[in-house]
Each structure stands twice: as structure tokens, then as C-alpha cells.
Amino acid sequence: MSLALQTFSSVKDANAALQAAGTRYLGGGTLVVRATNEGDVSVSSLIRVNDPGLSQIAVSGGKVRLGASVTMAAIARHPELAALAPAARAVGGPAIRNMATVGGNLFAPAPYGDFAAALLALDATVVAEDGELPVETFLADRDTNRAIVTAVGFSLPKAEGFRFLKVSRVKPKGVSVLSIAALLELASDGTVTSARIALGCMADRPIRALATEKALLGCKLTPQEIAPALAASSEGIAPITDPIASAWYRAEVLPVHLGRLLSN
Amino acid sequence: MAKVPVQFTLNGSEKAEFVESGATLLHALRDKIGDTSPKGGCHQGTCGACSVIIDGELRLSCLTLAETCGGADIKTTAGLAEGGVLHPLQRAFLDAFATQCGFCTPGMIMAAKVLLDRTPNPSREDVVEALSGNICRCTGYEPIIQAVLIAARANSQNAA
Numbered sequence: 276m277s278l279a280l281q282t283f284s285s286v287k288d289a290n291a292a293l294q295a296a297g298t299r300y301l302g303g304g305t306l307v308v309r310a311t312n313e314g315d316v317s318v319s320s321l322i323r324v325n326d327p328g329l330s331q332i333a334v335s336g337g338k339v340r341l342g343a344s345v346t347m348a349a350i351a352r353h354p355e356l357a358a359l360a361p362a363a364r365a366v367g368g369p370a371i372r373n374m375a376t377v378g379g380n381l382f383a384p385a386p387y388g389d390f391a392a393a394l395l396a397l398d399a400t401v402v403a404e405d406g407e408l409p410v411e412t413f414l415a416d417r418d419t420n421r422a423i424v425t426a427v428g429f430s431l432p433k434a435e436g437f438r439f440l441k442v443s444r445v446k447p448k449g450v451s452v453l454s455i456a457a458l459l460e461l462a463s464d465g466t467v468t469s470a471r472i473a474l475g476c477m478a479d480r481p482i483r484a485l486a487t488e489k490a491l492l493g494c495k496l497t498p499q500e501i502a503p504a505l506a507a508s509s510e511g512i513a514p515i516t517d518p519i520a521s522a523w524y525r526a527e528v529l530p531v532h533l534g535r536l537l538s539n
Numbered sequence: 540m541a542k543v544p545v546q547f548t549l550n551g552s553e554k555a556e557f558v559e560s561g562a563t564l565l566h567a568l569r570d571k572i573g574d575t576s577p578k579g580g581c582h583q584g585t586c587g588a589c590s591v592i593i594d595g596e597l598r599l600s601c602l603t604l605a606e607t608c609g610g611a612d613i614k615t616t617a618g619l620a621e622g623g624v625l626h627p628l629q630r631a632f633l634d635a636f637a638t639q640c641g642f643c644t645p646g647m648i649m650a651a652k653v654l655l656d657r658t659p660n661p662s663r664e665d666v667v668e669a670l671s672g673n674i675c676r677c678t679g680y681e682p683i684i685q686a687v688l689i690a691a692r693a694n695s696q697n698a699a
Contacts, residue, residue: 277541278561280606301604305584308563308602312582321561323607348596368672369650370590370597448671 278311279320286404286423289324293421298322300423302344303374305367306383329378329425332356339431343378343424347390350377358434362393362456365441368448378424381410382417385476385515389441389454392481395473396456397437399429414480432458440536441475442528444519451476452520453529455536459491467491472533476525477512486510487533501537505530547611549574550618558605565589567605568615576617576645580674587673590646591615597653597672616645619652627697628652628690637686639677646673651687659698661691 280301283289293300297319299307311318329344334355341350350356350363351372366375366389380390381401394410401413403422410427413420438457443449454475460468470491472484486507494500514525542557549572556571565582568574568591580588582601589601592614619626628648631637638644647670654661654669661669666687675683 277559278604279541280543280560280604282607304602304604305599308604309583311561312563312601321604367584368587369653369669370587370599370672371584373596373598374602447667 278318281320281322283322283324284326286324286326286329286425289322290404290421290423293322293423295320302376302379303346305371305375306379306387324423334431337431338428340426340428341377342426343376345377347372347375347377347380350390355431358432358437359393362390362439365389365439365451365454377427381413381424381427385479385481386451386517386519388481389451389475392454392473392475393437393439393456394427394429395481395483396458396471397429397432398458398471399427402426402428411483417480436460438536440532442532450517450519453477453514453525453532455533457536459496459537461496465495467494467496474508474512474529476520477514477529479515482511484508484511484533491537496537498534498538501534504537505534508533543606545605545609547608547613549613550615556605560606562605563601564591564593564603564605564608564613565600567608568600568613574615574617576615578642578645580642580646585674586643587646587650588643590649590673592649592653595653595656597650614649614652616648619648626652627693628655628687631686631690631693632683635682635686635689637678637682643673643675643677647675647683651690654687655691655694659691659695661687663688 299318301307301321301323329342331342332345333340347363347366351360366372380388399410400407401410402425436459441454442452456473458471462468470488472488473481474484475481487504490504490507508530509526514522516522541560543560544557546555554572558567565577565579568577577591577600578588580586584599584602589599590597591600593611628651650670650673658665666684
């Protein structure tokens with residue numbers, strides 16, 4: 276089987292070429308080359324863009340913009356992105372992190388896509404040539420979206436306000452049983468004034484724990500006060516079943532791990 | 540089938556080869572150039588047996604397309620020994636019985652080399668983290684971790 280690889284210097288030209296049937300965008304290769312190695316014959320042609328702008332990280336005034344080709348390793352070692360490092364380090368081993376990109380992670384099917392869960396909790400904006408979309412909308416439509424993602428943008432969370440957890444059975448690294456990202460704002464007395472929580476592996480793509488977010492408002496982060504929020508975490512979930520864990524198991528352990536992440 | 544030319548530096552020597560469009564770097568190294576030190580294990584990015592160092596960074600050659608490596612500086616385990624003298628990591632892997640079937644060894648050594656190049660005196664946790672993308676089905680990992688720590692000590696003694 277032969278794959279044609281075309282390299283473009285501009286996203287505009289690449290977007291035009293990507294409209295052809297059987298064409299996929301090649302980022303770090305950890306998803307698409309994996310698929311072709313496995314014999315995915317639906318891919319006959321690959322497109323990539325070598326514009327260095329796609330690999331840039333910009334942090335200023337509390338705003339972050341990550342080019343779509345920025346790797347997990349680049350995020351994990353960036354001094355101003357320490358709050359995101361746990362989520363970036365959750366992806367793969369060192370070699371995968373040197374290859375896997377922000378843009379690619381947005382398309383990674385569960386149980387992959389741990390970083391996308393973090394972006395969902397951060398209410399990131401997904402940038403393409405023809406405009407921007409909230410990450411939640413982007414994820415919902417990603418199967419039909421054919422435009423190349425060029426960047427993601429979000430407000431830099433305070434380290435103590437952003438929590439991330441990936442649960443895997445193989446230590447230190449393994450595929451996700453689940454992942455949880457939480458962006459929390461607390462009042463001076465410790466009550467939750469704002470909560471945005473994203474779950475990985477609880478559907479075929481990251482989803483928000485809307486009922487939990489609502490139930491957390493006004494609570495202090497003690498085991499007693501967050502109990503109703505944990506009980507609500509199963510609302511709206513449809514966990515995947517794969518060789519790592521069954522849907523039943525994932526649903527059973529979600530409140531346990533969510534409780535550990537939220538309790539101080 | 541379309542062939543594309545690729546040129547890169549492999550272990551210090553210039554290589555030029557025609558590969559099929561879409562061929563992986565692993566295929567180019569093993570089947571075109573004849574460097575069989577990177578191994579094809581899972582071809583899925585899971586096992587790490589195909590790990591090579593591209594421009595100083597650990598990468599998986601099974602998920603890297605050869606034609607994206609034009610002008611790159613590629614290092615494999617085959618290039619580590621100098622004039623018949625084994626690299627300290629290779630020596631330590633032998634001395635510590637860190638290799639049994641040997642299939643994972645070149646990938647392990649590449650991952651360890653990147654670690655020691657950046658962190659000459661790693662902690663045990665650093666070693667475990669650095670090898671976390673490489674799977675070994677024989678040793679139970681402990682001798683491998685020990686071998687990397689032994690190589691690090693040997694390096695720092697040589698430097699002192």
C-alpha cells in the first residue's frame with residue numbers, strides 16, 4: 276500500500292487539498308500513521324503543513340495560544356505552562372510526547388485525548404482558518420469538521436485552580452481508565468464559586484460533567500459537602516468499553532477518583 | 540508506486556535513499572539502509588522498540604514517515620559503539636543482565652541515552668519515567684533501571 280504525502284507551506288493550500296476523498300491531515304503521526312500501519316485503507320493520502328507558526332507557544336497577559344503542531348513535550352517543559360504540565364505529561368511516554376500534538380489530541384478517540392479533556396475544562400477556543408469555535412462545540416462536530424485546526428487559545432489557569440488526574444492501571448504510564456480535568460474558583464472561605472469539569476473516557480470524546488459542576492457551586496471541598504456532586508457525576512455519561520476497562524467499571528470508579536481530585 | 544528521495548544523517552554518515560511515498564522511517568532504516576537496530580514491535584506507538592533519536596529527541600520510527608526526515612540527524616543504537624568499544628549504556632546492559640531476548644534493548648538504550656544526555660545523574664524516578672514508553676516482556680524492568688543508573692555512574696566517574 277502506498278500513501279501519498281503532500282507537504283504545504285500554508286494552511287490555506289492544505290485545507291483545499293484536504294477536501295479530496297481519502298485524505299487525512301498528518302500532525303505528529305501518532306494517530307494517523309498508527310491507523311495506516313494497522314491497515315486502515317480509508318487513508319490514501321496525507322497532508323501536512325510545515326509552517327513554523329503552527330509550532331509556536333505564546334503566553335501573554337494571562338492568555339495562552341498554542342499552535343496546533345505544538346507537542347506535548349513542548350508544553351510539559353514550558354516554564355509558563357506549569358499548570359498544564361500534568362495534563363501534557365499524561366500523554367504517552369517520552370517518545371510519544373515528542374511527537375503528539377495539541378491539534379491531534381483534539382481528534383484522538385477515547386481512551387486517548389487526555390489533553391483535550393484539559394482543554395475542555397479550560398473552555399479553550401479552537402482556531403481554524405475560517406474562524407474560531409468553543410472547544411465544546413468543536414468536539415461535538417469533530418467527525419464532520421474538515422478544516423485544519425491551527426491553534427487553541429485559553430486563559431492561563433492559576434496552578435491551584437486547575438486540577439488534572441489520569442487513572443491508568445500500568446504504572447507509571449498506561450492508557451486511561453479515565454481522566455478528569457477541573458477548573459475551580461474558590462471564594463476566600465473555600466466555597467466553590469465556579470467549576471468546570473471535563474471527563475475523558477466517559478464517552479467517545481471528552482465531555483463535561485455538567486451536573487457535578489452545578490452541584491459543586493456553594494460547596495466547600497470536603498468529602499461531606501461534595502458527596503452530592505460526586506453522586507451526580509454519572510449523569511450523562513456513556514463510558515467506553517475497551518481492553519483497559521468496561522463501561523461498568525469506569526462508571527463505578529469515576530466518583531471515587533473525582534472525589535480524590537476534588538477533596539483537599 | 541511513487542518513490543521519493545530522502546537524505547539524512549544516520550549515526551554521523553550521510554545517507555540518501557529512495558523510499559516509497561508514505562513509508563515509515565523504521566522501514567527505511569531496516570529494509571533500505573540495513574540498520575536493523577530499531578525493531579518493529581507493535582507498529583502502534585505502544586512498545587517503544589523502534590525508538591530512535593531524531594535531532595536530539597526520542598521518537599518512534601514506526602510512526603515517523605521517512606520523507607519527513609529530510610536533513611535530520613538520526614541516531615540509532617547501531618551507532619553507539621566506537622571502534623569496537625561499547626557505549627557505557629551497552630556495557631551496563633550486559634553487565635547488569637538487563638537484556639534477555641534483546642528485542643526491546645535498542646529502544647531502551649535510545650530512551651536511556653536521551654535521558655543521560657540531558658540528566659547525567661538521574662534519580663531512579665527519572666529513569667523509570669524516561670523508560671515509561673518502552674515495554675520489556677522478559678526482565679521485569681528492574682535490571683534495566685539498574686543498568687541505566689550504573690551507566691550514569693560510569694559516565695560521571697569518567698568525567699570526574
